Amino acid sequence: MDEGPQFSLEDDGAGGNRLVLSGRYLVSTLGRTNQQLRAIDAPVSAVDLAGVTAIDTVGAWVASTLAQRHGAEITGAKERSLRLLEAVKIRESSGSVAPDRLPVWQRVPDHVGAMMRDLLRGMAGVVGFLGQIILAIGSVIRHPSRFRGRALVRQMELVGVSALPIVGLMSFLIGIVIAQQGAVQLAQFGAETLTVNLVGRITLRELGVLMTAIMVAGRSGSAFAAQIGTMKLTEEVDAMRTIGISPVEALVLPRILASVLMMPLLGAYAAVVAIIGGAVIGEVALGIPFLNFLERIKDVVPIHDLWVGMIKAPVFGLIIGLAGCYQGMQVEGDSEQVGKRTTQAVVSAIFMVIVIDAFFAVFFTEIGWS
Structure with a gap:
């Protein structure tokens, strides 16, 4: 049986640390480990997923969040891990996340038309x-x-x-x-x-x-x-x-x-x-x-x-x-x-x-x- 989620910090030889993840990173196993990962305050240059034996969307989100918070790159990811990471990838946005609004001269006729349609x-x-x-x-x-x-x-x-x-x-x-x-x-x-x-x-x-x-x-x-x-x-x-x-x-x-x-x-x-x-x-x-x-x-x-x-x-x-x-x-x-x-x-x-x-x-x- 695969072991639960594990992690360790290793020296990367360039004055930084490499965060090595291993085991099963699943929603059912990540509870306490996720809290410990969030508590890491040492500089991390890379997040290594080579030792991860099973991963789901929650595990990919945890790894992606760690990498973004420390400004690190993700290495050693297998094909499934790469697909999930791409799906949950967090992109920084400097603009508003609100949808674009139509101009007022389009919104007003559209609203009036909808009201008339409902009235009829x-x-x-x-x-x-x-x-x-x-x-x-x-x-x-x-x-x-x-x-x-x-x-x-x-x-x-x-x-x-x-x-x-x-x-x-x-x-x-x-x-x-x-x-x-x-x-x-x-x-x-x-x-x-x-x-x-x-x-x-x-x-x-x-x-x-x-x-x-x-x-x-x-x-x-x-x-x-x-x-x-x-x-x-x-x-x-x-x-x-x-x-x-x-x-x-x-x-x-x-x-x-x-x-x-x-x-x-x-x-x-x-x-x-x-x-x-x-x-x-x-x-x-x-x-x-x-x-x-x-x-x-x-x-x-x-x-x-x-x-x-x-x-x-x-x-x-x-x-x-x-x-x-x-x-x-x-x-x-x-x-x-x-x-x-x-x-x-x-x-x-x-x-x-x-x-x-x-x-x-x-x-x-x-x-x-x-």
Whole structure:
């Protein structure tokens, strides 16, 4: 059996030393010997590998490092040793090791082109996903027994009922903030009583349903993407297709319907709680009795403000459900994709909700519901 790695320093006859290596220089045998070789501080003019009986890449790297550190030459290397030394040869470089960057006039168009390509692919994917949903709806209409009513009820509970505490707390605080800050500004004109108008109209038309949509996107939209994405990674979605179950019918439709059905209820609930919050701050800080505040809401807030919020709510729910389910169905590869797609679902849903809300604002102004 070959001996382990050995070394010795011999006089080279010219005032220097020759480092003679022998034995097996392998990754499995080099541990302590490598530390001893690193501790050599005597001048070395040559590293002799003639006595090395076995060597691998780690052994060649050790020999090459020694030679470079002492400014020595490597002698006596056999053919295998020479190949490995060439492979691990350490070259000194005076320049940067970073790759060359393209000029800015090439980088910018390239980046913009990549973004546009991804955008077009995403749009094509969304259109295809919408097509799958339409086909699934048609299939369920033709075969009503295939619709999963229990799954819909479960998703309605998760999207709506479970969200009541956090949506209620958020809306109550928003109502307090609107009333308090609005009263401070209106007091400059002696119009504190118009705080009722401000709270009632802004919560029913805008903030009630908009803030609820943002909350549902962060809470339920992310859950849709994470749940479906995890099922794709664990191949549950593929298993459903294998046994003849449509994942769109079983997973996507109940979640989208739950979002569409529960958003109007959550929006109305949020608006009512926000008005109550405004009434509380009116009682405490503005001297407006609580019941009078609520009574005046009926007089100063037109009924179409309620319909504005109720019309927007299911559209926002549809956007949230589509974004969450679509991003979940796009997960593939590894678990990192779940987090990435979940983030994209929340961001895209909130962005689209705000954009659509802006379009609704212009539309309702044009038809006289302002």
